[in-house]
């Protein structure tokens with residue numbers, strides 16, 4: 001069983017006890033609504049065929065269509081997808097958007113594939129999950145190692161099968177086919193919004209605060225730029241190959257340029273090398289994990305020196321580590337709140353697609369900021385009222401809203 005799934009279940013049990021959730025609903029929430037596993041045969045460039053395993057999990061559709069990203073990674077497995085789908089369910093509820101929760105993934109190292117192989121695999125995966133997805137059923141989006149190009153292929157595959165263009169089938173797609181302004185940077189922008197809210201609550205001035213970011217992908221890379229532009233001092237970043245550190249501050253746009261063609265920022269000149277483990281324990285003010293699950297664990301939580309942890313990634317902190325950080329007085333803005341800016345703007349994209357009426361970037365960003373600030377405020381006030389961690393408060397709000405949907409809908413038949 002993957003740690004992510006155990007973490008997700010552990011969080012659910014803790015929140016259910018805190019909320020005094022009725023046992024019948026807890027039983028419902030312990031399992032996904034439905035699971036699809038698919039075999040994806042792909043013609044490789046050398047003429048051979050390879051078969052990849054893919055998944056799509058609908059955790060809940062109680063509050064609206066299932067919604068969640070698609071991950072391509074060699075470690076993808078059903079338990080991980082289930083955990084990510086459960087977190088999506090609480091996340092859409094915490095920010096109050098009318099979706100359930102889903103996730104998908106293919107067990108593959110996409111770095112090993114040519115562009116043609118990647119496209120054929122994506123189109124075949126999309127075809128295999130086709131009966132499961134749809135603008136009113138389940139709306140996929142990008143996650144680790146997937147991007148707007150891949151969303152474009154999925155939109156096209158779905159549309160060709162239907163015989164007409166269906167932009168609302170995925171979010172995070174290119175602007176030319178119904179993408180939204182501001183979707184690319186939305187998760188990172190939301191991370192900055194909640195970081196500022198948390199710092200204000202802690203009475204810390206943001207100017208010059210030192211930020212360390214693990215993961216320099218779509219979320220971490222753009223977050224580095226935004227933090228830098230907002231006056232923070234981004235002292236360290238890392239990716240799958242390692243990290244770099246400069247106490248005087250790194251220049252995110254120079255890092256972006258360095259990454260082009262290399263696929264990594266490791267060995268970036270003008271900075272010291274540092275490992276991912278060292279980055280997590282770095283002397284800094286704000287630590288932003290923006291890579292994968294299970295990074296802050298029982299093994300390193302007592303060495304984290306940051307004053308604040310903001311979870312841009314899903315599931316980066318294990319439950320045991322979460323309690324250690326709490327006992328050390330280090331607040332954690334939890335994933336289901338901190339990185340919800342992405343799904344919020346995905347929701348805006350879907351709304352724009354359905355209405356065939358598109359908003360300006362300023363409108364998108366301003367509405368996302370409102371949603372995130374309001375969600376943060378709700379979570380903060382519940383946490384303060386009961387003197388509990390932000391995570392427990394966020395879970396209680398998210399799970400509570402899904403529970404309400406079940407209660408008013410009743411049980412069929």
Ligand code: NAD
Nearest residue numbers: 143144145187215216217218219239240291313314339342
């Ligand atoms: P991405 O594929 O664009 O980037 C992932 C980054 O993590 C890359 O820089 C990669 O090199 C790095 N990485 C991979 N393995 C690592 C390791 N072992 N140690 C350190 N770094 C490692 O993915 P992304 O979309 O930026 O997603 C990052 C995290 O944010 C994931 O947890 C994802 O679920 C979460 N998230 C993404 C979005 C979104 O809109 N893309 C929204 C919400 C949450």
